[in-house]
Each structure stands twice: as structure tokens, then as C-alpha cells.
Amino acid sequence: MTNQLLNNFLLLEEGQTPPSETTLPPRQPQWFDTFSYIADPDQFCRQNLAKYGPIFKTGVFGETTVFVGSAKVNQMAFNGDQHYTEIALPPTTMDMFGQYSLFQRTDLHRSRKSALSPAFTGKMLEGYLPLINQVVLEGIQSWKTTDLLSVFPAVEKICFDVLVPLLLGVDLNQKDSLKGLPISSKTELKALYKTFFDGFYGLVKWKSPLTVYGRGYQAREKLLDFMGSVIQQRRAQGEVINSQADFLSMMLAGQEENPTGVFQDIFIKNQCLLQLWASHYEICGLVSSLIYQIGRHPEVKKRLVQEQIEVMGEQTSDKMITSQQLKAMVFLEATIKETLRTLSPSSTVNRRLTKSVVLDGVLYQKGWVLIAEQRIAHILPEHFKQPDVFDPERFLSPRNEGKMYEFIAFGGGVHACLGAQLAMLITKVFACYLLQLLNWEVTQAASFVQFPLKRLKSNYQIPIHSRATA
Numbered sequence: 001m002t003n004q005l006l007n008n009f010l011l012l013e014e015g016q017t018p019p020s021e022t023t024l025p026p027r028q029p030q031w032f033d034t035f036s037y038i039a040d041p042d043q044f045c046r047q048n049l050a051k052y053g054p055i056f057k058t059g060v061f062g063e064t065t066v067f068v069g070s071a072k073v074n075q076m077a078f079n080g081d082q083h084y085t086e087i088a089l090p091p092t093t094m095d096m097f098g099q100y101s102l103f104q105r106t107d108l109h110r111s112r113k114s115a116l117s118p119a120f121t122g123k124m125l126e127g128y129l130p131l132i133n134q135v136v137l138e139g140i141q142s143w144k145t146t147d148l149l150s151v152f153p154a155v156e157k158i159c160f161d162v163l164v165p166l167l168l169g170v171d172l173n174q175k176d177s178l179k180g181l182p183i184s185s186k187t188e189l190k191a192l193y194k195t196f197f198d199g200f201y202g203l204v205k206w207k208s209p210l211t212v213y214g215r216g217y218q219a220r221e222k223l224l225d226f227m228g229s230v231i232q233q234r235r236a237q238g239e240v241i242n243s244q245a246d247f248l249s250m251m252l253a254g255q256e257e258n259p260t261g262v263f264q265d266i267f268i269k270n271q272c273l274l275q276l277w278a279s280h281y282e283i284c285g286l287v288s289s290l291i292y293q294i295g296r297h298p299e300v301k302k303r304l305v306q307e308q309i310e311v312m313g314e315q316t317s318d319k320m321i322t323s324q325q326l327k328a329m330v331f332l333e334a335t336i337k338e339t340l341r342t343l344s345p346s347s348t349v350n351r352r353l354t355k356s357v358v359l360d361g362v363l364y365q366k367g368w369v370l371i372a373e374q375r376i377a378h379i380l381p382e383h384f385k386q387p388d389v390f391d392p393e394r395f396l397s398p399r400n401e402g403k404m405y406e407f408i409a410f411g412g413g414v415h416a417c418l419g420a421q422l423a424m425l426i427t428k429v430f431a432c433y434l435l436q437l438l439n440w441e442v443t444q445a446a447s448f449v450q451f452p453l454k455r456l457k458s459n460y461q462i463p464i465h466s467r468a469t470a
């Protein structure tokens with residue numbers, strides 16, 4: 001267990017008193033903390049960090065919630081499953097996850113995660129590349145370069161078209177792909193998915209069309225029904241399953257190999273939806289923030305364009321970008337990480353302590369919620385030098401900043417993101433075509449939606465020009 005690696009870590013059994021020199025995290029929870037945090041989470045974290053350091057108590061979400069950011073405490077927060085933490089999410093969110101998510105059943109977490117992992121690594125990712133290339137290229141080519149581009153909606157449209165075939169196994173670009181299924185159009189599917197996504201954040205646990213949660217739950221049922229029909233249709237076609245084709249096929253092939261194993265229909269249907277939930281808006285947020293950050297930093301853009309020329313040579317954009325080429329684009333990878341560091345779409349990792357623990361002489365009491373906050377971890381000078389400067393170089397040798405538990409855009413430890421490599425792959429392909437085809441510059445600071453994910457506001461626009469005509 002990871003925390004055996006932590007020095008000065010003590011797990012307190014019921015009734016055990018902490019060592020005499022133990023202290024509590026600074027700051028008293030305040031009644032207005034939830035409002036202050038939601039109104040401006042960046043400022044809330046920065047102000048408290050400046051005053052109290054990287055660990056402080058708050059009353060955010062109506063209980064004692066300890067914000068943490070330094071690597072060692074993040075490590076402790078990330079690795080307590082089944083020992084001293086549980087997932088701390090509202091009951092509505094847990095209900096929307098359902099019992100087949102990786103968060104709900106910590107006892108089954110390891111076996112489920114290792115069964116799902118092959119779909120998001122190595123050969124499988126390589127197999128996804130032709131589709132990602134094609135859909136992203138066609139999507140960007142359809143943008144009107146004489147107009148202002150509404151960045152987030154434009155990116156969102158493409159991401160949906162990439163992720164639905166990869167995760168739900170339904171190729172929306174094929175004519176009649178929805179024929180015989182209980183959802184008849186892409187528009188309907190997209191609207192249901194949005195309602196499903198929003199349902200995770202509805203706080204009133206009343207299954208009624210009048211509540212966000214109720215509508216979300218209803219959408220969930222319809223989407224599960226839809227996935228059931230997709231599976232039935234696949235079976236009816238009787239074709240040999242190509243386990244490498246998409247996430248759904250990988251699971252169906254797993255079921256064929258071991259009919260009583262992890263991959264039961266109910267699990268498969270839920271996983272398709274859950275992975276779409278986990279990925280779509282996160283990747284949209286990341287890609288649109290990347291467009292913004294590149295536009296804000298012309299010197300970074302110049303290096304990225306140079307790297308494209310070095311790696312791609314004379315290759316034109318009608319040829320697929322290969323995984324070898326993507327691997328060679330180290331400055332692009334660093335720029336994506338720097339975007340994740342500065343404008344990470346997902347903000348918090350919440351865990352409730354089921355036992356009291358002492359780390360480095362600080363007591364974290366049973367019942368408190370720990371929030372490992374990127375807004376703190378990513379601006380700590382001991383993790384990142386000159387944190388307020390946008391500088392992709394920091395992730396490259398010799399600086400190599402952003403070690404494990406310091407850079408936490410994809411979480412860390414037991415529940416580290418399953419789809420991090422897929423997210424990086426899609427974002428890289430997106431960035432390559434953008435750099436090859438378009439010119440854009442950002443002169444004004446944008447405002448961002450902060451919850452549930454951080455992203456550019458939908459009405460934020462930038463002028464784009466074709467590189468050919470620039």
C-alpha cells in the first residue's frame with residue numbers, strides 16, 4: 001500500500017489519541033466558505049494559500065473540508081481507499097454513477113480497472129488513431145475561417161463525433177448508424193447525454209422531471225436502454241468481434257472469452273456511458289483551453305509550428321498523423337501539460353476520512369473531507385518554479401517539473417485517470433491539425449465557467465484564419 005511509503009504517517013484506530021505534539025490544520029471553517037469558493041475558486045485558493053499555506057480547513061460544502069495541495073498530502077489523500085477514506089460525493093452524484101462505476105464499489109475497483117485498462121493504452125490507442133485523425137481533420141476543415149469561432153461549441157461538436165464511435169461503438173458518420181435503435185438522431189443522443197451529464201450535479205435527490213437529477217436519471221435510463229439495443233444489434237449481425245475496434249468491442253470480446261467474468265451486459269452498458277461522461281467535457285475543456293493558451297502566447301505557438309515542420313516534414317494534412325510522429329512532438333506534449341497545469345478542466349478530488357490520520361504531525365480527523373486541489377498543487381513554488389508564468393519548457397529536461405502527486409490534472413494513486421493517454425492522444429491530434437491549418441491570436445483575456453468543470457464560456461469567440469490564405 002502506497003502510504004507505507006509515506007514517512008511520518010500514522011493511522012489512528014478508534015479511541016486512539018494522537019501523539020501529544022500533533023497540531024490541526026490552520027484556519028476555522030466559515031459559514032460563507034461555500035459561497036466564496038463557488039464565486040471564485042481560483043481566488044479562494046490563492047488567498048488562503050497565501051495566508052495559511054497549502055493545507056487549510058474550510059466550511060466548503062457545509063462541513064469541515066480540508067484543502068490540500070502539497071505532494072505528500074495529495075499522496076495520502078489519493079491512496080486511502082478501503083483503509084481510511086471513501087469517495088465523498090453527494091448522494092445524487094453517487095446514484096448517477098450507479099453500482100458499476102469504479103468509484104462505487106471500492107472492493108471491486110482493482111479487478112474492474114485492470115479489465116478496462118487495455119482499452120485505453122498501447123495497441124488499442126494506436127488502432128483508434130485513423131478515426132481520430134479523420135474526424136478531427138474533417139471537423140476543423142468545416143470551420144469557417146472568415147468568421148469568428150465560438151471555440152467551446154466548435155470543439156465540443158468534434159469531440160462528440162470522436163468519442164461516440166470510440167466509446168459507444170456507434171459510428172455517427174455512417175449513414176443509418178442509428179437505424180433500428182431507440183435513439184434516432186445524433187441531436188437526440190447529444191441532448192440526452194447532456195441531460196445525463198448535468199444530472200450528476202443536481203443536488204435535490206428527487207426523481208422527478210422537475211429536478212436536474214431526476215431528468216439526468218431518466219436520461220441515464222434511456223441511454224442504458226440505447227446501449228442495450230446497440231449490443232443486441234451487434235449480436236444479431238453475428239460478425240466476428242474485432243476486440244481492437246472500440247471500447248464496446250473490447251468488452252464484448254472479453255465477455256465472449258469469459259462469459260461469467262467482469263464483462264456482463266449490465267456492466268458493459270454502464271461502462272460505455274460512464275467513460276463518455278468521464279471524457280467528453282474534460283477533453284472539450286482541455287482542447288479549447290489549449291487553443292486559448294496557444295493564442296495568448298505567440299512565442300509558444302512559433303515553437304509549436306516549428307516542431308510540426310521538423311516532425312512532419314513535407315507531409316500534407318491529408319495524410320494521417322502517426323503515433324511515432326506524435327511521440328516525437330515533445331514540446332506539444334509539454335504545452336498540453338502546461339495548459340492542464342494552468343487551466344485544468346477538473347478541479348477537485350474529494351475523499352472523506354473514515355479514520356483519523358496523522359501526517360507530519362498534522363491531524364486529519366475522521367469525518368472530515370479532504371480536497372486535493374489542483375488550484376493549489378499547480379501553483380506551489382516548490383512544485384513549479386514561477387508558477388504564474390505559462391512555460392511549457394518546465395515539463396522538459398533538464399527541469400522536469402511536475403512530479404507524481406505535484407502535477408495532478410489526472411488525479412493520482414489508486415483512482416488515477418483511466419483515460420489520460422486517450423485524452424492526450426485526441427488533444428495532440430487536434431493541436432497538430434490546428435497548427436497545420438489555422439492561424440489564430442488571442443488578444444483579450446477570456447472568462448471561464450468554473451463548475452462542474454473549468455472551461456471557456458460558450459460565447460467566447462476568436463478570429464481564425466486559414467494558414468493557406470494568411
Ligand code: HEM
Nearest residue numbers: 102275278279282283286349409410411415417418419423
Ligand atoms: C482532459 C481529460 C481528462 C481529465 C482532466 C481527467 C481527469 C481525471 C481526474 C482528476 C480523475 C481522478 C478523480 C478522483 O480521483 O476522484 C480521473 C479519474 C478517471 N477518469 Fe479521467 N480525465 C480525463 C479524461 C478521461 C478519459 C478520456 C477517460 C476515459 C475514456 C477517463 C476516465 C476516467 C476514469 C474511469 C476515472 C476513475 C478511475 C478510477 O476510479 O480508478 N478520463 N480523471
